[in-house]
Amino acid sequence: MKQYRPTYFIGQxxxxxxxxxxxxxxxxxxxxSCLVVLGSFSLLVANIxxxxxxxxLMNQIVVFVxxxxxxxxxxxxxxxxxxxxxxxxxxxxxxEEALEQMKEQAGDEGYLYDMVQxxxxxxxxxxxxxxxxxxxxxxxxxxxxxxxxxSIRDQRSLANTMQSLKNGIMLVFSWFLIVLFIVSVFxxxxxxxxxxxxxxxxxxxxxxxxxxxxxIATPFVIEGAxxxxxxxxxxxxxxxxLYGYVQNSMGKAIEIIRLIPLSDVSVPVxxxxxxxxxxxxVIGSTISLSKYxxx
Amino acid sequence: xIDFTDVVKTYPNGTVALNGVNLxxxxxxxxxxxxxxxxxxxxxMKLLLREEKATSGTITVDDTDLSKLSYFKVPYYRRKLGVVxxxxxxxxxxxxxxxxxxxxxxxxxxxxxxxxxxxxxxNTVSLGEKANSFPHEMSGGEQQRVALARALxxxxxxxxxxxxxxxxxxxxxxxxxxxLLKINKLGxxxxxxxxxxxxxxxxxxxxxxxxxxxVSDDRVGGMLE
Ligand SMILES: Nc1ncnc2c1ncn2[C@@H]1O[C@H](COP(=O)(O)OP(=O)(O)OP(=O)(O)O)[C@@H](O)[C@H]1O
Ligand SMILES: [Mg+2]
Numbered sequence: 312m313k314q315y316r317p318t319y320f321i322g323q324x325x326x327x328x329x330x331x332x333x334x335x336x337x338x339x340x341x342x343x344s345c346l347v348v349l350g351s352f353s354l355l356v357a358n359i360x361x362x363x364x365x366x367x368l369m370n371q372i373v374v375f376v377x378x379x380x381x382x383x384x385x386x387x388x389x390x391x392x393x394x395x396x397x398x399x400x401x402x403x404x405x406x407e408e409a410l411e412q413m414k415e416q417a418g419d420e421g422y423l424y425d426m427v428q429x430x431x432x433x434x435x436x437x438x439x440x441x442x443x444x445x446x447x448x449x450x451x452x453x454x455x456x457x458x459x460x461x462s463i464r465d466q467r468s469l470a471n472t473m474q475s476l477k478n479g480i481m482l483v484f485s486w487f488l489i490v491l492f493i494v495s496v497f498x499x500x501x502x503x504x505x506x507x508x509x510x511x512x513x514x515x516x517x518x519x520x521x522x523x524x525x526x527i528a529t530p531f532v533i534e535g536a537x538x539x540x541x542x543x544x545x546x547x548x549x550x551x552x553l554y555g556y557v558q559n560s561m562g563k564a565i566e567i568i569r570l571i572p573l574s575d576v577s578v579p580v581x582x583x584x585x586x587x588x589x590x591x592x593v594i595g596s597t598i599s600l601s602k603y604x605x606x
Numbered sequence: 607x608i609d610f611t612d613v614v615k616t617y618p619n620g621t622v623a624l625n626g627v628n629l630x631x632x633x634x635x636x637x638x639x640x641x642x643x644x645x646x647x648x649x650x651m652k653l654l655l656r657e658e659k660a661t662s663g664t665i666t667v668d669d670t671d672l673s674k675l676s677y678f679k680v681p682y683y684r685r686k687l688g689v690v691x692x693x694x695x696x697x698x699x700x701x702x703x704x705x706x707x708x709x710x711x712x713x714x715x716x717x718x719x720x721x722x723x724x725x726x727x728x729n730t731v732s733l734g735e736k737a738n739s740f741p742h743e744m745s746g747g748e749q750q751r752v753a754l755a756r757a758l759x760x761x762x763x764x765x766x767x768x769x770x771x772x773x774x775x776x777x778x779x780x781x782x783x784x785x786l787l788k789i790n791k792l793g794x795x796x797x798x799x800x801x802x803x804x805x806x807x808x809x810x811x812x813x814x815x816x817x818x819x820x821v822s823d824d825r826v827g828g829m830l831e
Contacts, residue, residue, distance in 0.1 A: 512695070518684070520759070521681045522712040523682075526712060
């Protein structure tokens with residue numbers, strides 16, 4: 312019995328977009344801009360994450376051993392450190408090895424260290440890694456209880472700086488996200504409202520002859536979804552070139568920063584854009600229709 | 607078929623349009639509804655169409671209590687009714703054929719059935735020749751006949767016409783009324799709101815007079831002065 316043709320709905324949706332050309336264009340432009348900003352923020356955060364991991368700044372503590380600690384004392388310390396909960400790999404670096412490393416790093420100037428060869432000012436040390444950042448303070452407390460510790464150094468502060476930078480960006484990002492989403496939905500609500508308004512007479516006749524709310528609403532919801540989809544495709548193209556451009560110029564300028572390759576992000580970005588775009592369109596049009604489709 | 611019991615309709619702005627209407631219309635009746643401007647005739651039709659809800663009292667149509675009709679069932683209820691308005695309300699960009707066909711598409715009628723039924727409907731209102739004309743290419747009487755064909759499209763039990771001849775010259779008006787009567791003979795219940803005393807007197811049908819939101823007279827024959 313029911314023979315609603317999908318072509319009818321889709322045709323009506325396109326007709327609606329066409330009829331409200333200027334408004335449709337405006338809402339596509341707004342939604343597209345929102346998506347580009349959103350995508351850029353997400354990519355920025357993702358890249359900070361990757362670089363934080365790369366640098367391994369998060370999870371290392373260096374424990375220096377007091378001078379004159381006898382070898383079996385150092386061995387005992389190593390065992391105790393390894394017994395601290397949540398401590399992962401522990402590497403011992405002797406004073407001699409540390410000096411060697413410094414010499415190597417100094418390259419041509421390394422001979423300068425020959426002067427202190429017999430009276431090594433460096434200390435033995437342990438580099439320990441931990442897996443879970445949430446146990447950091449427990450680990451530090453346990454290390455403080457050990458005998459024979461000269462000092463403890465970690466790169467926590469740099470990691471902290473990076474982390475709080477990321478948190479700051481995330482916070483701004485979240486606010487942006489909410490505001491942009493509201494703006495986009497609002498713009499779509501108004502676009503679809505106009506479209507509905509321009510067909511008010513038609514809708515009233517449809518209601519008189521017994522069209523269901525769903526039948527009346529579907530073309531407008533598709534219209535919203537199409538606006539969302541178009542916006543997301545355009546946003547994807549813009550984002551693609553933008554990221555490529557940043558990657559090109561950054562890659563040359565700052566070598567230590569690694570950017571996630573374009574090919575790794577394009578698929579998730581594409582689908583995220585499409586999903587957010589269509590969802591915004593559908594939500595916006597549904598809200599603007601609620602008044603008109605109510606009997 | 608149609609029952610109004612103590613129906614009161616107060617609009618949100620406080621206007622009391624109907625103030626205790628009681629009436630009963632049988633299956634297959636033809637009824638004129640008359641009354642001064644602002645008496646509440648259109649409001650009565652809107653309540654029947656469930657475009658407005660009664661403030662109090664009950665309206666029953668074909669065993670359906672309209673106050674208990676859920677939002678989702680309203681469209682299906684409306685398919686039992688065919689409506690005609692004073693201003694025709696055709697789609698200006700659709701032909702006569704398309705205007706009638708649209709009413710059937712909207713309720714999901716199979717294309718095959720539409721193709722068979724629309725020409726027959728247009729012939730019923732003597733517009734077979736005008737199937738491909740647009741509303742602006744037709745006279746008022748012709749447009750109203752297209753609207754009538756559309757009202758019949760989904761084979762409703764009841765036809766409601768709110769001043770169907772209000773925008774049409776007298777000769778054409780008679781023709782429209784004759785058509786409505788013919789439709790009534792086909793077994794449909796027909797309600798016609800009108801101001802045209804001459805026509806009411808001529809047809810000698812049941813006349814319900816509305817005055818100040820009440821049924822002030824209900825009889826078979828001509829219009830009261
Ligand atoms: N939507 C509305 N909101 C508020 N008041 C309304 C509304 N529709 C009608 N009214 C009022 O209700 C009363 C009855 O109106 P209605 O349209 O039913 O009269 P009518 O008998 O159809 O008049 P006419 O012969 O002029 O068409 C009038 O006083 C009118 O102003
Ligand atoms: Mg009226």
